Structures are given as structure tokens and as C-alpha cells.
Amino acid sequence: MKSFLRASLALLLAVSLHAEERRFVFERPLMATRFAVTCYSEDESTARKAADEAFAAAEEINRIASDYIPESELMRLPTGRATKVSPVFAELLTASFHFAEATGGAFDPTLGRLTKLWRESRRTGQLPEPADLANAREASGWKHATWDPAASTILLGKPGMQLDLGGIAKGFAAERMLAVMVKAGFPRTCIAAGGDLRLGDPPPGKTAWRVGLQTFNEEKPEEVVELANCAVSTSGDLHQFAEIDGKRYSHIIDPATGLGLTERIAVSIIAPTATISDALDNASCVIGPEKAEAVALKAGATRVIVRTAR
Known part of the structure; x- marks a missing residue:
């Protein structure tokens, strides 16, 4: 009997050791784009449960930091008074103001008024009225906001100032989502959040994830890179742009003008975390092709790929 049990146990161990991990993809609309969790597991229901927890972590960030949700913590911030924020919001604000300083304001978390104005211009195909643009610019500027990480308080120092964390929140969310997946036992995971990817361990039998960097070519990526345990973000105007009065x-x-960039530039940032790569891809486009690489590398990127279209 004991021999039979030992043989059965040996057989079960052999089956377990050779169980094949399958690829699962779970998707969900979030933060005005589409998020996807790609992971490898022997069991779909366990993988789905972990992915649901990962999406819940991202949804929490969206509820806190979205400027599309009137009751979000971000939208309820008053001006002229230091306000204590929640722990998750505090982490996001610490990263945001760090990158504002690191990029010399090319990444600016205080452009909420300008963002809303520019969304309307893209919708209507008309530039903002000069007075409206001037008022929105006057209400912006990261140096006019005071973030105190020790006290977890934010003071918006300009009347009407609003935050916009759209340039970092998706990467921040992707970072937290991967952490959830790894904790649940799924290190072979890729989180896609719009133009941001957070990559964990590579797929079974592979040494890396293959990532296509698509900037100006609608048909195919200009470059394919192999990456693991890092993040990559790409920003440009391939899909999101407006043509107004004959100008693209x-x-x-651009914080300097309050309007969309008119120079065609696309930047891919490879970095240790998606928070870094997401913050630096848009900022690098603002900085411009001559200085983007130097600034981004100093701010935490490991590789910067800059392309321009003439």
C-alpha cells in the first residue's frame, strides 16, 4: 500500500512539474484608454481573480486622481488652503512634483485648466479665445503649488488652479497592478495601460517580452525591443492630434504656450518603473529632440529613443 501511495505521489509531482502555463489576457476600459493584463498561469480562474484585484488597484487610483470624475479627491482640492490627502494620492503627488522639478517643468501637474481648455479646442477645431487661454495659463505653474510630503498636504497657490495627473497616473497604476500580480504568484505578467507597458518576468521559455515601438508609422513599428522587468512608454501625435487653421x-x-505641441516628435522611454517612463515620455516631447535624452536619462530613464517627422 505504501509503495502504491509513493508511486501515486511521484506521478502527481511529475504531472505538476510538467503542467503547462497558458497565456491569458484580461482587458478593461479605464482612464480614458484600455488596460490589459497579460499573464501566464496553469489555471484561468486563479489568473482572472488576480487580474480583477489588479484592476481594482487601478480603479482606486482613477477614483482618486481623475479629472473626469467630479467627486474625485483631485477635483475636490480647494485653492489657497493646504489640504491633507490620502496615502495613495500622496505617493502620486510625490512622484509628480519630483518629475516637475527633474524636468524643469516640462512635466507640470498643475495644467488642469489648460488641459480642459485644450480638450475643448480639439473637440471644436477652434483655438481658445486669447482671454480664456491667458486666464488658464495664469492659473497654472507647478512652482505656484506647494507639496509637503512630510505632512501629505498640497496647497494650490493660484486662484482657479487645478491639477492634471494624466501624464503619470496610468504608469503609476500599471506599477501597482504588476505588484498585485506578482504578490498573487504571477511574475510573468505584462500590464498595458494605453501607451505604457510594465513588464515582469518574461513568458515561459523566453528571455524577454518583444515590444514594438510605433511612433510615426501607422502600419508597423519602427523598432522592436526585447525587455523584461522594466517599463516602456511611448508618446507622440500618431493617433492624438488636431488640425486647426491648417496647423497640426x-x-x-506645451506649458510655455498652453497649446498642443506643433513640432512632430515621438519619444519612447525605457525605465525601471512605469511611473518613471510615463512621466518622462510626454515631458521629453516638450523638452525637444536636442535635450530630451540628457534630461530623461538624468531623471531615471535607462534608454531614450527620440524620433522627429519633417
């Missing part, structure tokens, strides 16, 4: 404007706002 990007969705990326």
Missing part, C-alpha cells in the same frame, strides 16, 4: 497640434500641451 499634438494632444501634448
